[in-house]
Amino acid sequence: MLDKLQGVMNKITKSRVIDEELIQEITKDIQRILIQADVSVELVKELTDDIKEKIKEKKPPKGVSKKEYITKLIYNELKEVLGGEEYKPKMKSHDILLVGLYGSGKTTTVAKLAQFYSKRGMKTCAITTDVDRPAAYEQLQQLGEKADIDVYGEPEAKEAFKVLEKYLKETEEYDVRIIDSAGRDNVNQELLNEIKQLEKKLKPEETFLVASADTGQTAKRIANDFNNEIGITGVIVTKTDTSAKAGGALTACSEAEVPVAFIGTGEKIDEFKVFNAEDFVANLLGKPDLGELLKRVQRATQETELDPQEMMKGKYDFQTFYKQLEAVNKMGSLSKIFNALGIQNKISKEELQATEEKMQKYKYMLDSMTNEELKNPDLMNQNRKQRIANGSGRTQEEVKELIEHFNKGKKMIKRLKGGKSRDMKKMMQQMQKKGGGGLF
Ligand SMILES: Nc1nc2c(ncn2[C@@H]2O[C@H](COP(=O)(O)OP(=O)(O)OP(=O)(O)O)[C@@H](O)[C@H]2O)c(=O)[nH]1
Ligand SMILES: [Mg+2]
Incomplete structure (x- = not known):
């Protein structure tokens, strides 16, 4: 699986143009390699369909070549099917x-x-x-x-x-x-x-x-x-x-x-x-410089990831919630954001600090969710909550608080959707520019 996937990635880097034919060839290669590694046929099909669709649908973000973009896409998709995030060993008794x-x-x-x-x-x-x-x-x-x-x-x-x-x-x-x-x-x-x-x-x-x-x-x-x-x-x-x-x-x-x-x-x-799924895939794809490249691509893609239009249309799940947190984090501290909005005087320093801590806490808990859970908030049950609490070193109460906060956000989006007005969408865009969809 290892050398073979490297071969596919080389095909991408060496090719002059990325056309339909090359994409077909690459997805066929990936399919063959994964099936040889005993990955289930359904999963392989799902994965390669996804890759193909995304290559067609989305344009690379600014500053990223199509080759880099496709490499990143394949990398991400493989990482997802391997379970996504890294396990965090418990460090208490x-x-x-x-x-x-x-x-x-x-x-x-x-x-x-x-x-x-x-x-x-x-x-x-x-x-x-x-x-x-x-x-x-x-x-x-x-x-x-x-x-x-x-x-x-x-x-x-x-x-x-x-x-x-x-x-x-x-x-x-x-x-x-x-x-x-x-x-x-x-x-x-x-x-x-x-x-x-x-x-x-x-x-x-x-x-x-x-x-x-x-x-x-x-x-x-x-x-x-x-x-x-x-x-x-x-x-x-x-x-x-x-x-x-x-x-x-x-x-x-x-x-x-x-x-x-x-x-x-x-x-x-x-x-x-x-x-660590990420390391595992990096090994499979065999590109020592992939990490740096991916960071660059990630930074660039992040700018387009939280799309308010899409948020209005699509479903609001923990992934969207996470992206909002990321977007706010990327802007720097909340006080800076509020400063920029001219509302810093309305909120006390303590409140700001508490909110920032809460956001960090939320991120740890979201990091402990599986991809399935991120996509389907309805899956949340007692067992899962307990696991997330354990995995992130938080309490069940805190997991509950996160879910409540998420539900509030979801309601707000629903209300905005119900408003149907174009002004609402504009407002969302404004808020997004200024930080995180305005839900924090
Ligand atoms: N190459 C390799 N061999 C391993 C690894 N883990 C275990 N083994 C070998 O697998 C064999 C079985 O390992 P055990 O730890 O005895 O397995 P077990 O599950 O305790 O076996 P039972 O107690 O008989 O059920 C041993 O020869 C180990 O050296 C691994 O990660 N890589
Ligand atoms: Mg034994």
Whole structure:
């Protein structure tokens, strides 16, 4: 997938003109590569249709060549199907349960994850509850030595639940406790029951499904099964170094609407990292200077992104809300904006500061939403709110406040739409020029 996508990007940079024929060729190439990487056919079709449509519809913004624009577009679309934003590891005390099928890499990942946290100054230990695999305890102990972390468990134990109970008491002083569990050939009731029992006792803040990259598209079904039965907070995709299907596994998680939190990139303890869709795509597209170019393009596109006309016509979702925040941020501090509007005297400094802090808070919470949620505010339910609160380090109350604020904005747009007057649209344009659609 890697070298091949680079080839497609080279085609774009080397071509003299970007015409219909080249666009066809590029989308065909991308389709072929993604399908070879085991990305689902529907998803591939959706993605390439989207790319084609956008190339046709939108003109590159000022200062950006068509080649750069198309590169950015493909990059963005790929990033989206890989799940968008980067996972934010929790940096407070918490328990993590790892679950997954046989040989998916759970035990290795326990050690990797433990090292990840202990390197970041958290007192970390690992507990194995795998009473099925012979020498599961010894395996974890060996890995624990390499990772320099304490390991708890009992070689002769018969019941997972009892081992957990015993060692939870002994490990209360640790900041992070990572619990290994036994695997099975497939997701069956016996496995789920065992995990449910562990979950009930542990009440982990994170339950990660460990899935091997070579499961490809199947990762979607596995993630859905585990998610429906026990509720997982994320997936760790292992062996991304060995399988050509890594792209399939990663996109499958995004289709199952569970975020990919970390990826394993080798057998060694430190071959492990937080999953970042942007880095992953940058690697696929193989352009070391892409980051700089993209920033430039992003700056340029941002100017056209918040289009009040479109806002009046289209649907108002969290993405629109986010763009408004961005637009305001881009203008600089609120006090500067109010100064420019000549209304600085009407608002106290404290109020301004509080608003600015609130906006920052909102951004963190929006950053913790999935793309699906950004596009469909109706999806918000208790579980999602809790996850967003956890992911952004905020409280559920604050998530509620964000949603209320968003709903107010939505109502305001509705009222403006109802006004039907051209003056209203003009007003919106004015407000947009002066900062963020005027909703803050
Ligand atoms: N190349 C590579 N190998 C990995 C990675 N993660 C795990 N492995 C290897 O995968 C094999 C299985 O890993 P384990 O950690 O034992 O898997 P498990 O899920 O605990 O297995 P069971 O306990 O038997 O269910 C080992 O040989 C690991 O070295 C990875 O990211 N890359
Ligand atoms: Mg194991």
